[in-house]
Amino acid sequence: MNNQIKVGIVGYGNLGRGVVSAIQQNTDMKLVGIFTRRSPESISMNQADLNMQHISEVEKYKNEIDVMILCGGSATDLPEQGPKFAKMFNTVDSYDTHAKIPEYFDSVNKAARESGKTSIISVGWDPGLFSINRLMSEAILPKGETYTFWGNGVSQGHSDAIRRIEGVKGAVQYTVPINEAVDRVRSGENPELSTAEKHLRVCYVVSEEGYDQEEIEKEIKTMPNYFAEYKTEVNFITEEELAEKHSSLPHGGFVIRGGESGGENKQIIEFSLKLESNPEFTSSVLVAYARAAHRLNKEGQAGAKSVLEVPPVYLSPKTAAELRRDLL
C-alpha cells in the first residue's frame, strides 16, 4: 500500500512485541525498525523480517520514520527517552507514573515544540481510555462520583513483592474487584469506598522446600501498603501449576460514574475492559494513537498532547466523512 505510516519501535519487551503484532493488524501501517539497547543480534527472532537495530543508530532513521512508539518503562526509560526522541520523531508512549505526569508532559512538550514534532503521552488504558471516560462522564454529569475498579488481573508490582519474601520460589497476584462493591456502585448508591474496600488480593504462591507456609502467608498478609490494608487470600500451589495456569497476563477493570441529572434522575455511565493480554491491549492502543500523532503532526499540531486532547476521529484509518456515515 502506498502512503503507509512508517512506524519505529524503541524497546523490545512485552509491549514492543505487542506493538509488532498490532501493526500487522493495521494495513495502513508499516514497521520500519526496532531499536534496542541490547546487542540486536542477541535477541532471538521468531520473525526474521524485523529490522532490529541498536538504539545508537536511530538518528539515521530521522527521515524514514513517521512515528516512533516508545515501549520503555516509566521509572527510568521514558523520563529520558520521551524528550530525547521528541526532538527527532513524532512519538507515543505509555508513561504511567500518575504523580509525575505534569512534569513529564512539560519536558516532552518543550522538546516537541522545538522540533515541530507531535508527541502523545500516557497512552494505554489507565492512564488512557479510563482517563477519557473519567473526563467525559464527569463533564456530562457534574453532580456525581466516579469509581475505578481494576481486575481481574495480574499486578506485576504485587507479584514481585511476594517473590522478594524468603522461601518464595514463585508467585502471581491477582487484583479482584469485590462484586458487592461493584454492585453498590452500579446501583447508583454512590457509596464511600476505599481502594481496599473495592478490591481483593488473591495470591498463588510456590514455596521453597523447608520453609513454613504459614509464616510466608503471614508475611504476605501483613506487608504494609501492598497487602496489610486489603482482604488477601493466599493459595500455595506447585511450580507446575503456577507455570500452567498463571503465566498469562490478563487484566481489565471498570470506570463507573454514578451521577444525577438536573431533575434528580440517576444516570450511570460505565466503561469496562476484559483483557486476556494486558500488554497486547496496551500495544493496540499505542498503535491507534501512533496514527493520531502522525496525522496531528501533518496538520501542524506540534507539541505534547495527552489522550484527553486527541479527537477520536484521528485514531481511525477512515476519513471523518466515512466515520460519520458508518458509525454515528
Added chain:
Amino acid sequence: MNNQIKVGIVGYGNLGRGVVSAIQQNTDMKLVGIFTRRSPESISMNQADLNMQHISEVEKYKNEIDVMILCGGSATDLPEQGPKFAKMFNTVDSYDTHAKIPEYFDSVNKAARESGKTSIISVGWDPGLFSINRLMSEAILPKGETYTFWGNGVSQGHSDAIRRIEGVKGAVQYTVPINEAVDRVRSGENPELSTAEKHLRVCYVVSEEGYDQEEIEKEIKTMPNYFAEYKTEVNFITEEELAEKHSSLPHGGFVIRGGESGGENKQIIEFSLKLESNPEFTSSVLVAYARAAHRLNKEGQAGAKSVLEVPPVYLSPKTAAELRRDLL
C-alpha cells in the same frame, strides 16, 4: 461568575426542559433565553426567571448568546433549524436520523463556514457517546465485531405504534436486551445476531372497554417492522397502573467490541449506560458539547463537526493541565 458561557435554547419540550436543569448544574454557564414557536405566554412556567421568547426574536440575541442548543426533532425541525441557526450562532443539536447524517452535516457545515460559527451535530448517546465508543474500539481492535444493545428502555416509536391500534387507550413499549445474547457477546464469542435476536419487546397496554384483548395482542405481535420479527410480550394493565409505573422515560444500552489482538488474545471493550431519564441524559450531553462548541469557535475552528471530531478536553470546564494532573 464572570466569563460564563451564555446559552440559548430553541424548543421547549422534554429535551429543552432537560437542558434548563442541566445548565443549572454547570456553574460556568448561564441561560440567556428560550426560543419557542408557541406564544411564549402560553407556556406554563414553573421557573419564573426563564426568559421565554418567540422564535422570531432570535436575531436580536445574536451578540448575547455564545451557543444555541437546538432541542427540536430530527424529522422536520432540525433539517430547517440546523443550517438556519448556524448562520447566526454556534450550535449543538441531537440530529439522529442515521441515514441522513452526511446530508445534514453538509448543510450545517456550509452555513457555519460562511458565518464563521461552530456547530456540533448528532450529540447525545446514540448517535453520540455510543458512536465515539464504536470508533475508538474499532480503531484499537481492528480485528473483531462491534455489537450495540439498547434498553431497558422506552421506545417512543414502538409505543406510538401500539397506541394507533383500535381499542388501545394507552401503551408503553420497553426494548429489553436478551441476557443470553449479551452474555455470548461479553464472552468474546462474536456470534452473528440480528437485532431481533438481541432484543425483546415488552408492551404494557391499556385496552378500551368492549375490545378483545386477544385481538389486540395478535395485532401487536404481527405488526411488520415493529414487532413481527421480534419476541414480543404483551401485558394488559389498568390505566392507573400505566400512569403510576410507566410514565418515566428510562433507557440505556451497551456497545461491546469483541476483538482479538495480534497474539490471538481476546479483548473485550464495553461502554454502557443505565439511565433513569433518557431525555435528561441527552440534555446533559448537549450541554457538555455546548461548552465544546463555544471553545472550538474561540480557537477559530469554524464549521460543522460531529462528536467524533471533538477532543474530550473541550467538554470539561477544567483546563487541559488540570485534567492531565487529576484524571490521567
